[in-house]
Amino acid sequence: MSARISHEKSVIDNLVIAGGTGYRRWCGRLEGSPSCRQQIAYKEETIFTLKPGTGRLALGEQLYADKIINRPRVFQWLLRIEPDLSHFKAGTYRFTPQMTVREMLKLLESGKEAQxxxxxxxxxxxxxxxxxxxxxxxxxxxxxxxxxxxxxxxxxxxxxxxxxxxxxxxxxxxxxxxxxxxxxxxxxxxxxxxxxxxxxxxxxxxxxxxxxxxxxxxxxxxxxxxxxxxxxxxxxxxxxxxxxxxxxxxxxxxxxxxxxxxxxxxxxxxxxxxxxxxxxxxxxxxxxxxxxxxxxxxxxxxxxxxxxxxxxxxxx
Structure with missing residues (x-):
C-alpha cells in the first residue's frame, strides 16, 4: 500500500515539476516578446496603491480592474509557480510601461514606494x-x-x-x-x-x-x-x-x-x-x-x- 502511495506521489510531483518547468520556459520566452510587455497595459507611468491585507487574488482583480494587466490568468499562474513573488508589501508604487508582470511583483515585494x-x-x-x-x-x-x-x-x-x-x-x-x-x-x-x-x-x-x-x-x-x-x-x-x-x-x-x-x-x-x-x-x-x-x-x-x-x- 505504501509503495502505491509513494508511486502516486512521485507521479504527481513529476507532473507539477514538468508543468512548472514548461511554464517557466514559456514565461521565459514570453518575457522577451511584445505580448509580455503588453501585460502592463499602461502606455505611461502610473501610480498604484496597494492597501494593507490585500491577497494575491484581490491584487490580480485590482490590477485588472485598473487596466494595469490584461491577462489575469497569466498573473495568477505566475504567482502559483513563483510563490515568492506573493510577499508584496502595502504602499504606493510607480509602474512604468516597460515593466513585465514579474518586475512589477518584485517591486511590490521590495517595498520601494514611489517618491x-x-x-x-x-x-x-x-x-x-x-x-x-x-x-x-x-x-x-x-x-x-x-x-x-x-x-x-x-x-x-x-x-x-x-x-x-x-x-x-x-x-x-x-x-x-x-x-x-x-x-x-x-x-x-x-x-x-x-x-x-x-x-x-x-x-x-x-x-x-x-x-x-x-x-x-x-x-x-x-x-x-x-x-x-x-x-x-x-x-x-x-x-x-x-x-x-x-x-x-x-x-x-x-x-x-x-x-x-x-x-x-x-x-x-x-x-x-x-x-x-x-x-x-x-x-x-x-x-x-x-x-x-x-x-x-x-x-x-x-x-x-x-x-x-x-x-x-x-x-x-
Whole structure:
C-alpha cells in the first residue's frame, strides 16, 4: 500500500515539476516578446496603491480592474509557480510601461514606494510653501490651518517667532501619506543646521544680536538681488548702514509689511506708511525674515564684502 502511495506521489510531483518547468520556459520566452510587455497595459507611468491585507487574488482583480494587466490568468499562474513573488508589501508604487508582470511583483515585494518631489524655492514665504503642501499629491494633511502660530505649535519650535525664513529651500522627496508636518520638520531641521554653521563661522564685528537677525538679513539680500555674484556687495551696503544707524530703506521689506494690501506696485504713500517691517520708517532690521534665503544669501549675510558703500552702485 505504501509503495502505491509513494508511486502516486512521485507521479504527481513529476507532473507539477514538468508543468512548472514548461511554464517557466514559456514565461521565459514570453518575457522577451511584445505580448509580455503588453501585460502592463499602461502606455505611461502610473501610480498604484496597494492597501494593507490585500491577497494575491484581490491584487490580480485590482490590477485588472485598473487596466494595469490584461491577462489575469497569466498573473495568477505566475504567482502559483513563483510563490515568492506573493510577499508584496502595502504602499504606493510607480509602474512604468516597460515593466513585465514579474518586475512589477518584485517591486511590490521590495517595498520601494514611489517618491514624489516638493520644490521649495528660495525667496518664497512660508505661506507659499503651505499652499504648495496643500496642492501636492499624496500628502497627508494634518495642519488645521495655515496660520504661522499653528505651524509653530505643530513643529514644537523652541522660538515660535522664528518661523518665516527658517525652512531650507530644496527639492524634498517624500512617499505617499507623508504628513505636511513631517516635511516641514525636515526642511526646518536642515535650515537650523545651516544657520548654526553660518552663525558659528560668521565674520567678526557684524551687528547681529542673534541668529534670527542673520536670517533676516539673508532674506533681505535674497529679495534685493537675484544675481549671486552681487549678494556679498549688497550685504556690505546694508551692514554699513546698520553700523551708522542709517535706515535700510529696501522695498521688499515694505511689500512684506503690507501683506495682502500689496497690489504689485509701491507708491510713495506705501513707503511712508509705518509697519513693523517698513525699513523706510524703522531703524535697524525688521523683527523677522521676509522670505526664505538660499545658501548664497545666507553666506553673504555671514560674510559680507568689505566696502565703504552706503548705496547701491550700477556696477560693482
Amino acid at each position: 514624489f518631489p516638493l520644490r521649495l524655492v528660495e525667496g518664497m514665504r512660508l505661506s507659499d510653501y503651505l499652499k504648495q503642501l496643500r496642492e501636492a499629491p499624496y500628502i497627508k494633511h494634518t495642519l488645521s490651518d495655515d496660520k504661522y502660530a499653528t505651524v509653530a505649535q505643530a513643529l514644537e519650535l523652541e522660538n515660535p517667532e522664528w518661523i518665516e525664513g527658517w525652512f531650507w529651500p530644496d527639492t524634498w522627496m517624500y512617499t505617499a501619506n507623508t504628513t505636511d508636518v513631517a516635511l516641514l520638520k525636515r526642511a526646518h531641521k536642515k535650515m537650523v543646521k545651516a544657520v548654526d554653521s553660518a552663525w558659528e563661522g560668521r565674520a567678526d564685528g557684524l551687528p547681529y544680536k542673534d541668529k534670527n537677525q542673520l536670517v533676516t538679513m539673508a532674506s533681505i539680500i535674497e529679495k534685493e538681488t537675484a544675481v549671486a555674484s552681487e549678494r556679498d556687495q549688497v550685504a556690505s551696503v546694508f551692514i554699513n548702514r546698520l553700523r551708522i544707524g542709517m535706515r535700510l530703506q529696501t522695498d521688499p521689506t515694505v511689500i512684506y509689511g503690507m501683506g495682502e494690501r500689496y497690489n504689485g506696485k509701491l507708491s510713495r504713500a506705501d513707503l511712508e506708511t509705518p509697519t513693523a517691517y517698513n525699513t523706510y520708517t524703522i531703524t535697524g532690521l525688521p523683527p523677522g525674515a521676509i522670505a526664505t534665503p538660499g545658501a548664497d544669501s545666507l553666506k553673504a549675510a555671514a560674510h559680507p564684502a568689505k566696502t565703504p558703500y552706503l548705496y547701491f552702485c550700477g556696477r560693482w
